[in-house]
Amino acid sequence: MTDLISADMALLILAAAVATFLTRIGGYVLITRMKTIPPRMEQALNAVPAAVLTTLVAPAFFNGGWDVKIAMLAALLVGIRHPGLLLLGAGWAAAMICRHLLGF
Structure with missing residues (x-):
């Protein structure tokens, strides 16, 4: 080629x-x-962010190793109480700990 x-x-x-x-x-x-957005269309548009997030997260969770699963769980737990930057930091830190210290 x-x-x-x-x-x-x-x-x-x-x-x-x-x-x-x-x-x-x-x-x-x-x-x-459109002059106004119909209620059903508004509901569908409101569901788009969750659908996009699911399509991004689910394959990584099910196809990834234990390091990915633990990182996502850590990010989820931190994300329940804290803003996005802390969520990302927790996921990153969990993945690095799993990969470098635990050998996943």
Whole structure:
């Protein structure tokens, strides 16, 4: 393979970029043309952050090792009471302790 990116790969990346752009701009156009947002749509939009978080966290939790699981649990416990930066620090510290001191 002499080319850095094949023509098929470049076309796939371009198609994904166009699809992403159209999806985002389509949602914006749809919302701006409404006078009021229907209650069901508002409920669906309110559920998006939790759905996105679940799709990011669940695969890492189920496919990761014990270090990832312990780090996520530590972050969850700290995140219940404290703001986001402490949550990130607790998860990072737990992962580093597991990896370097416990050998997970």
